[in-house]
Amino acid sequence: MSTLLLCRPLTPSAFLLSLRPSSDFLKQSPLSERLTTRSAETGGGEEYGGKKHRVIVWFRNELRLHDNPLLQQAIRLGKKEGSRLEWVPVFVFDRAAFQESEWGNPKVGSHRARFLLESVEDLRKSLREKCANLVVASGNPQQVIPELLSPGAQHTVLAGQEVTSEEKNAEKAVFAAVQKKAEALGEGTGAGMSLVWCNTMYGLGDVKRLFGGNSVPSLPLVFTKFRTQVEKALQIPSPLPTPSRDSLPPMADVSALQSSESFWPFEKPLDTTAMPMTETVAQELERLGDGADERGVMRFRGGETEGLGRMKRYIWEEDRLKEYFDTRNGMVGPDYSSKFAPWLALGCLSPRQVASEIAIYESKRTKNKSTYWLQFELIWRDYFRFLCKRLGRSVFFPKGPGIYSDPPPPSVRSPRDVEGERLLSLWKQGQTGVPLVDACMRELKATGFMSNRGRQNVASFLALDCRVDWRRGADWFEHLLIDYDVCSNWGNWVAAAGWTGGRLNRFNIPKQTKTYDPNGEFIKLWCPELKRVPEKYVGTPWLMPEDVQEISQCRIGTDYPSPCVHPLTWRDSGRGGGGSGPRRDDRGRGGEKQKGKGRRR
Ligand SMILES: Cc1cc2nc3c(=O)[nH]c(=O)nc-3n(C[C@H](O)[C@H](O)[C@H](O)COP(=O)(O)OP(=O)(O)OC[C@H]3O[C@@H](n4cnc5c(N)ncnc54)[C@H](O)[C@@H]3O)c2cc1C
Numbered sequence: 321m322s323t324l325l326l327c328r329p330l331t332p333s334a335f336l337l338s339l340r341p342s343s344d345f346l347k348q349s350p351l352s353e354r355l356t357t358r359s360a361e362t363g364g365g366e367e368y369g370g371k372k373h374r375v376i377v378w379f380r381n382e383l384r385l386h387d388n389p390l391l392q393q394a395i396r397l398g399k400k401e402g403s404r405l406e407w408v409p410v411f412v413f414d415r416a417a418f419q420e421s422e423w424g425n426p427k428v429g430s431h432r433a434r435f436l437l438e439s440v441e442d443l444r445k446s447l448r449e450k451c452a453n454l455v456v457a458s459g460n461p462q463q464v465i466p467e468l469l470s471p472g473a474q475h476t477v478l479a480g481q482e483v484t485s486e487e488k489n490a491e492k493a494v495f496a497a498v499q500k501k502a503e504a505l506g507e508g509t510g511a512g513m514s515l516v517w518c519n520t521m522y523g524l525g526d527v528k529r530l531f532g533g534n535s536v537p538s539l540p541l542v543f544t545k546f547r548t549q550v551e552k553a554l555q556i557p558s559p560l561p562t563p564s565r566d567s568l569p570p571m572a573d574v575s576a577l578q579s580s581e582s583f584w585p586f587e588k589p590l591d592t593t594a595m596p597m598t599e600t601v602a603q604e605l606e607r608l609g610d611g612a613d614e615r616g617v618m619r620f621r622g623g624e625t626e627g628l629g630r631m632k633r634y635i636w637e638e639d640r641l642k643e644y645f646d647t648r649n650g651m652v653g654p655d656y657s658s659k660f661a662p663w664l665a666l667g668c669l670s671p672r673q674v675a676s677e678i679a680i681y682e683s684k685r686t687k688n689k690s691t692y693w694l695q696f697e698l699i700w701r702d703y704f705r706f707l708c709k710r711l712g713r714s715v716f717f718p719k720g721p722g723i724y725s726d727p728p729p730p731s732v733r734s735p736r737d738v739e740g741e742r743l744l745s746l747w748k749q750g751q752t753g754v755p756l757v758d759a760c761m762r763e764l765k766a767t768g769f770m771s772n773r774g775r776q777n778v779a780s781f782l783a784l785d786c787r788v789d790w791r792r793g794a795d796w797f798e799h800l801l802i803d804y805d806v807c808s809n810w811g812n813w814v815a816a817a818g819w820t821g822g823r824l825n826r827f828n829i830p831k832q833t834k835t836y837d838p839n840g841e842f843i844k845l846w847c848p849e850l851k852r853v854p855e856k857y858v859g860t861p862w863l864m865p866e867d868v869q870e871i872s873q874c875r876i877g878t879d880y881p882s883p884c885v886h887p888l889t890w891r892d893s894g895r896g897g898g899g900s901g902p903r904r905d906d907r908g909r910g911g912e913k914q915k916g917k918g919r920r921r
Contacts (some may be wrong), residue, residue, distance in 0.1 A: 325621060356609045366764060371508065372473040373406040374572050378494070380487075382518040382625040382667035383411075383443045384478045385402055385450070387559035389516045390478050391568070397476070398569030406572040409447055410455040411440050412464050414490065415596045423792060425799040426597070429606035431768025433595055435622040435802045439666050442589045442623025450565045455574060456584040458596050461828075462493035464582050466501035468574065475502065476642040479526075480667070481515035483709040484806045491515060495726040497778060512594030521556045521671045521695075527706055530554065533569070541821050546703050547696070559672040615845050616767035618654040620662050620802055627663030635659050635681055644690040648697075651760075651771045651842040655865070658694060661803035662769075664701065671698050690729045704811035707820075715810050720819030731817035732789050746884050747778070750846070753881035755859055756833045757781050757848035768802040774835050779816035780827040785885050790817035828890040829846060849880040862887060 349880035375394050380386055398405045398876075418428050428436065444454040457464040469475055477498055482488055485756065495513045502511035530553055534536035540546045577583045584594050592605050612619035620626075621844035635641045640655050650656025663669035675695055682691050707715075714721040733740035746752045770778070775797075783790040794813035798804050805886040811820075818824040837843055840858030844851050850858055852872040859865045862876055862883050869875050876882055 322529070327549040350560045370404060372470065373401055373405045374468070374470055374473050375405060375569070376465065376468050376475060376477045377407060378461070378479040378499055379408045379409060379411045379443065379454070380480050380482070380667075381665070383439045384627075384668050384670060385443075385446050386562045386624065386628070388563075389518050391476055391563050392560050393514070393516055394569060395563055395567050395648075398567075403570075405569050407452075407569045408455055408468050408574055409452055409456065410465065410468060411443070412461045413440075413456075413458040413595045415458070415460050416486070416490070418596045418601070418786040420596065420598065420797070421795050423795045425795055426599070427600050427798055428595075429768075430601050430608050431800060431802050432804060433592070433597060433601060433605055433609060435662055435768070436622060436666065437590055437592060437595060438626075439624075439668050439882050440594075440622075440626050440731045442668070444590065446624060450568055452461035452564065452568060452571050453506065453574075453586055453909070455577065455586075456590065456594060458581045458594055459582045460493075461490055462497040465494050466497045467577065467580060467582065468572075469498060469501050469505060469509065469511060470572070471505045471509055472507040476513070477511070477513040479513065479515055480518040482806075483705060484810075485713050487806065501753060519667055519671065520705050521654060521675050521698055522550055522554050522556055522702055526554045531577065531706075535712075536706055539706055540910050541707070541721070543700065543703050543822075546706070547699050549872075550699065550702075556672060556675045559670055559676050604658045613903060614765045616763070617652070617769055617771075618659060620659070622662070622666065622668065624663075627660070627669035628673075630659060630663065631669060631677060633687070634660075641678070641681055641694060642686045642688060642690050645688075645693045646690070648693070649771075649773045649836055651773060651837060652845060655774065659769075661805075661808075665803045665805040665808075671701065676697060679917055701805075701808055704805075704807040707811055708807040715807075715814055716791070718791065720814035720817070722819065723821035723822060724818055725821055729785060730787050732783075733787050733909060735789065740786070740788050743884055744782070744792055746881070747782050747786065747788070747793075751881050751885035752781070752885075753845045753862065753876075754781065754885075755828055755847055755850055755861060756829050759837075759843045762846045764797075764800050768800050770801075773832070775812070776816065776833055777827050779813055779830055780825065781829060781885075783813075784824070784826045784890050785829075790814065790819075830859045830887075830890060836894045847880070849874055849919075860887070865877075871905030 323799075344366060375397055377390050377394055379390070382390060385391065394407050396405070399671050418426060418433075418550040419510065420426050438897040440454070440456060444456065447454045452573065455468070462604065465477060477494060479491060479494070482491065492514070498513065502509040502709070509835075521526075527539075527550070528536060530549060540549070575586075578585060584590060590601065596606065609919070634655070638655065640647070640658075644658070660669055660674060664671060664674075675698065678691055678695050711721050741753075747757065747761060748760040748765075750760075752761075754759055756774075757778050760770050760778050763774070766768045779790070779793055783789050784792045790813050797809050798806075801809065813823055814820055816825070833840075837859070839855050840850070840853070843858055850861060853861055853864065853874055854868065854872070855873075857868065861880060864872065864874070864876065874880050
């Protein structure tokens with residue numbers, strides 16, 4: 321696709337008509353080089369008769385001012401081209417993202433919608449302080465963004481580069497639409513698009529060089545190999561500065577948009593009606609209001625301000641970083657892990673900023689296994705993004721890229737299997753009769769968050785014990801998780817289901833409960849039916865003798881469900897059971913260890 325577009329000759333009315341992902345911004349993409357060189361060579365736009373150049377910064381998952389390559393690119397162009405350049409920042413609540421998935425769940429559920437709305441409002445405020453108005457719209461980006469074109473001007477849409485199919489299709493659709501609109505406007509109007517890599521610690525250009533080129537063909541499918549190679553060969557670039565008020569180019573006059581239905585009034589604070597939600601989600605959001613379930617780990621508020629605030633508190637004020645390695649497998653309260661994920665997912669927080677903060681902490685306070693480990697976890701995040709780049713659409717296939725080790729993942733129930741649907745429904749509602757799974761799933765539904773320990777267990781339970789298509793689980797997570805990130809979510813799920821060639825990591829849930837919730841604090845928080853159950857039985861209440869059930873006021877099958885899978889299922893699943901604890905954990909999260917070579921189907 322991109323090759324075809326690149327072969328197209330540039331015409332005077334088609335400035336930059338090439339949809340070509342830019343490489344690491346810091347290293348300069350060929351496209352951005354071409355863009356800036358042209359302007360410099362022609363004395364700032366004489367080639368186009370000194371026409372206006374309007375840069376449209378389309379924010380998607382980089383809702384921040386700090387370390388934002390899109391803003392720095394706009395600033396750089398402004399410096400080169402002087403007064404002929406103006407810019408428009410825009411965010412579109414994308415209708416497609418709010419629609420139902422093929423399994424009937426609105427992709428953006430109420431928790432995600434609230435966090436997103438708060439994040440966009442925060443960006444709007446921050447930009448306003450820099451004398452820039454964020455244009456907010458609702459609809460399809462390919463319909464909305466062309467409305468920002470001005471007759472007779474040249475345009476460049478700058479957007480963060482994504483790697484997965486739907487997101488890439490959105491980029492292509494916007495590119496085609498602005499091109500079409502420019503042609504329709506005539507008068508030498510031109511439009512192009514430049515995609516900029518924004519959201520990993522390691523630079524795209526560096527990773528491409530290390531792993532064989534554009535589609536990173538030699539990127540290892542095993543995390544440890546990826547990690548050791550990047551740690552050895554690459555540097556994490558420093559974060560880019562937050563733009564000052566004076567450095568940004570002047571805003572384009574887009575006041576005419578006020579009359580268009582797609583755009584939110586500039587002066588009006590955003591509210592939930594700005595989002596194209598389904599009715600069910602809108603009702604849930606209303607019920608949710610501004611409050612939070614008090615059992616939740618914390619009230620996550622969206623936006624860069626809150627994200628940077630959380631980082632400051634966690635690392636500096638509360639000094640938690642130095643103990644992260646020992647606390648990270650917790651499940652209750654705000655401090656067992658960083659909780660940076662929701663802000664990282666929408667780009668309210670940049671991973672490079674976190675890496676830089678860790679380095680400063682190491683030089684000023686302590687450098688230990690914990691400080692290393694937080695960065696190690698962020699490498700997992702990078703890994704899934706680059707892995708999705710390598711694997712393309714196969715990440716979403718029932719058997720992922722189809723690579724597995726011995727033993728192979730269990731066969732999956734047919735989509736028409738009534739029992740599979742029943743198990744899925746119990747899993748979603750937290751009614752499986754397996755307390756750790758139920759507590760985690762209830763937490764997810766009530767708050768939009770779940771610990772990493774919980775996610776691994778519930779994914780293993782659904783995919784490997786219930787043998788339900790893992791994509792149904794990923795779809796439910798996509799609907800609910802406030803830190804939903806397409807690569808981290810689908811990547812972790814396909815790996816948990818055993819389809820990326822790593823060790824099949826089937827969790828022994830009762831054993832995991834004993835290790836990570838030994839006195840049932842987490843379980844009792846979310847499953848009050850089990851409040852009086854003695855510690856000994858809290859992870860395995862089906863083993864309670866009749867008289868203990870009586871005393872605990874918890875009759876299995878009446879007050880709390882019988883387990884929906886046979887408990888003997890875990891008898892042989894020693895691996896991942898927590899018994900080998902630290903050794904397994906030292907190798908990181910999830911089934912990263914490759915056993916054998918892995919076969920391709
Ligand atoms: C089935 C499954 C689905 C998941 N879906 C998502 C998702 O949609 N979005 C998401 O951000 N994470 C996802 N994760 C990874 C991980 O569970 C969360 O990142 C983590 O629990 C968030 O809490 P935290 O910020 O306190 O993490 P910390 O423990 O404080 O870790 C710091 C950061 O490292 C990154 N990180 C840690 N573990 C992973 C991992 N396994 N994969 C990728 N990044 C990681 C995250 O950005 C996280 O914020 C998933 C894991 C599983 C097993």
